[in-house]
Amino acid sequence: MTALLRRSTALAIPLLLLLAVLTAGLGMAATGALAPAALVPASPLVTWGLPVVEAFHHLGLLLAVGAGGTAVLLLPGPSRREVTVLDPLRRTTVRLGAAGALLWALAALAQIPLGGLEATGAGTDLNVWDVAMGGALGRIQMGVAVFAAAAALCYLLARSTVLACWGLAFTGIAAGALGMAGHAGASLDHINAVNAMAVHLIAVAVWAGGLLVIALLAPRMPDAALATTIQRFSPWALAAVVALAFSGVVSALIRLSSWTDLFSTGYGLVVLAKAVGLIALAVLGALQRRRLGERLRFRHLALTEGLLMAAVIGASIALGRSAPPVPQAIPPVGDLKVLSLVGFLPPEQEFDPTTMFTLFQPDWVALALAAVMAGAYLLGAVRLARRGDKWPWHRTLAFVAGCVAFAWVMSGGAAAWGKFRFDAHMIQHMAMMMIVPPLWVLGGPVTLLSRAVSPRTDGSRGIREWVLAAVHSGYARVVSSPPLAGLIFAGSLVIFYFTPLFEMAMYHHLGHFLMTVHFLGSGYLFAWVLIGIDPATKPINPVLKLITLLVTLAFHAFFGVALVSATWLIAEGWYTDLGMYSLERLELIQVRGGTIMWAISEVPTVGYAIIVAVLWMKSEDRRARQYDRKAERDGGAELEAYNAYLASLRGEGGAPAPTSTASADSREDGAPGAAGDGRDG
Numbered sequence: 001m002t003a004l005l006r007r008s009t010a011l012a013i014p015l016l017l018l019l020a021v022l023t024a025g026l027g028m029a030a031t032g033a034l035a036p037a038a039l040v041p042a043s044p045l046v047t048w049g050l051p052v053v054e055a056f057h058h059l060g061l062l063l064a065v066g067a068g069g070t071a072v073l074l075l076p077g078p079s080r081r082e083v084t085v086l087d088p089l090r091r092t093t094v095r096l097g098a099a100g101a102l103l104w105a106l107a108a109l110a111q112i113p114l115g116g117l118e119a120t121g122a123g124t125d126l127n128v129w130d131v132a133m134g135g136a137l138g139r140i141q142m143g144v145a146v147f148a149a150a151a152a153l154c155y156l157l158a159r160s161t162v163l164a165c166w167g168l169a170f171t172g173i174a175a176g177a178l179g180m181a182g183h184a185g186a187s188l189d190h191i192n193a194v195n196a197m198a199v200h201l202i203a204v205a206v207w208a209g210g211l212l213v214i215a216l217l218a219p220r221m222p223d224a225a226l227a228t229t230i231q232r233f234s235p236w237a238l239a240a241v242v243a244l245a246f247s248g249v250v251s252a253l254i255r256l257s258s259w260t261d262l263f264s265t266g267y268g269l270v271v272l273a274k275a276v277g278l279i280a281l282a283v284l285g286a287l288q289r290r291r292l293g294e295r296l297r298f299r300h301l302a303l304t305e306g307l308l309m310a311a312v313i314g315a316s317i318a319l320g321r322s323a324p325p326v327p328q329a330i331p332p333v334g335d336l337k338v339l340s341l342v343g344f345l346p347p348e349q350e351f352d353p354t355t356m357f358t359l360f361q362p363d364w365v366a367l368a369l370a371a372v373m374a375g376a377y378l379l380g381a382v383r384l385a386r387r388g389d390k391w392p393w394h395r396t397l398a399f400v401a402g403c404v405a406f407a408w409v410m411s412g413g414a415a416a417w418g419k420f421r422f423d424a425h426m427i428q429h430m431a432m433m434m435i436v437p438p439l440w441v442l443g444g445p446v447t448l449l450s451r452a453v454s455p456r457t458d459g460s461r462g463i464r465e466w467v468l469a470a471v472h473s474g475y476a477r478v479v480s481s482p483p484l485a486g487l488i489f490a491g492s493l494v495i496f497y498f499t500p501l502f503e504m505a506m507y508h509h510l511g512h513f514l515m516t517v518h519f520l521g522s523g524y525l526f527a528w529v530l531i532g533i534d535p536a537t538k539p540i541n542p543v544l545k546l547i548t549l550l551v552t553l554a555f556h557a558f559f560g561v562a563l564v565s566a567t568w569l570i571a572e573g574w575y576t577d578l579g580m581y582s583l584e585r586l587e588l589i590q591v592r593g594g595t596i597m598w599a600i601s602e603v604p605t606v607g608y609a610i611i612v613a614v615l616w617m618k619s620e621d622r623r624a625r626q627y628d629r630k631a632e633r634d635g636g637a638e639l640e641a642y643n644a645y646l647a648s649l650r651g652e653g654g655a656p657a658p659t660s661t662a663s664a665d666s667r668e669d670g671a672p673g674a675a676g677d678g679r680d681g
Helices: 002-031 044-074 088-120 128-133 136-157 161-180 190-220 223-255 266-289 295-320 334-342 364-387 393-411 413-418 422-434 436-442 445-452 463-471 474-479 482-497 501-507 509-531 542-565 572-578 583-600 602-634 637-649 662-668
Strands: none
Touching: 002 295, 044 088, 044 136, 044 161, 044 190, 044 223, 044 295, 044 463, 088 128, 088 136, 088 161, 088 190, 128 136, 136 161, 161 190, 161 509, 190 223, 190 295, 190 364, 190 509, 223 266, 223 364, 266 295, 334 572, 364 393, 364 445, 393 413, 393 422, 393 436, 413 422, 422 436, 422 509, 422 583, 436 509, 436 602, 445 463, 463 474, 474 482, 482 501, 482 509, 482 542, 501 509, 501 572, 509 542, 509 602, 542 583, 542 602, 572 583, 583 602
């Protein structure tokens, strides 16, 4: 019976591929994408070959993400102690992920020459590979292929869940990069289109990939293990459904002129069919969660979900090959040049301190991320309160304020003007590095996570265990050194602004995204090292913290002076392409940006210094209380031993040198942070 189930499960993959291709063909017929092009006749290899290659591409994506996530996060452990070595079931799952990632990489590579052939048309004498690599789409697909191949290599070499986790990370990067392909990469509202598409693809990969892999593994799993895996998968599936709905609405608002396009255009009808399919999938998923212990019912629901998901993926392929009702590209000429470069027009209001807080240029994904982070934190705090545990209100206030500040940084006045003016960008930059991260750090999110989420007892790792493992890893031990954290924090400014990297970040969405991630990450690392209350991997001398603070932020101020004194324009090509200001005005704006960096850095410096001093005093007070309690328990034995030792030095008797037990008493006192580090996490 088990062998029959395995054979039927294996036969389901070709069936799903065929259904996806057929649905893609029907969708392209409905949108008119199969009609011959008037200017550049398409080769039949492109018309029919690309949908097939994309179907294999999506299958590889689902297997790579689903298998990695299942092995790293979902499967139960083989024992009660923490196990990182792959057990037989995990090893099978990871190898399945390797096969999927390899298929994904090969399909991404195959799309490159087909994309070049689509651009040149049938019967061309041009090198289609060079044509494809000369465009952004070809380079994106090459990047996807590289990261998918890296994921396949990690999965193949994995002997532990750690390397498998790296493979999963590479698949996430590759899936996110796919958001810049297709209509999203050429969209008018570029930021929201790309971000929504990246969220959409990752959500589909998590949901459909997890379902597909669990269905493939079900014949090999005991009933209890299957029920546990499905139960752990359900919250991820629910989150993916919400993400799909959110990203779908954002994408529809960008590509449809009105809701009537859903019924009056072929593109809208395919979008509507896809939405109905996703709603049906959500309903089936809810039914599946109510049948955790029924293997037969799970197989029936999984098969039905798989067929619907294949049809939805086919509709997605058709939409990617079809032109939406709203044109997604603007020619970079005349008055439209600014719109084509940035994706939105500059605000009508003048740039001044007031408009920094009154303008709104929404980055919907960033707003949703801020809301999700704040909501998850509040949920954890409420869970502790219901359990009777105390959680300081000021930590909650700090973290939520950080989420509000993050939303403002990404969607407020600084974001509205950030790509048009260097001084507005510098306000956004300083907030990313020196306002948002300290507020998040003061909230102690890792400590809250470790207390609010129940630990796993079967040896596997969930989000809680992976976060704690990362915090206590050798890598965290290295980067949490104050001098290194300060070097990353300050040194990246020179590298970013005094090289072409800043200009590249203005032109390319990926560069802008990486810039945002780096500024937030380096700021968080710097704040965590100095004022973090989450547990550290090693004690940090408060004097070293203060020295690092003064040196780093002094360099920060000197960098502002260097910007003010610079005799050249930073990212001159970008600002001259925009054509909004004269060279003299751009020089004045750059001087103002350097002044802003110099001035704003002073306030966080004072705040950092005060908090470091307060945490230092609290650490000394806590150590004194620990010593007093120990003296009460043992009658001052350590003091008496030390006095006897001094007497022996004067020749009044013999006694061994006393051994300090402060660290042991610190452990008895229940402080998980390093002694003297000021961390009470």
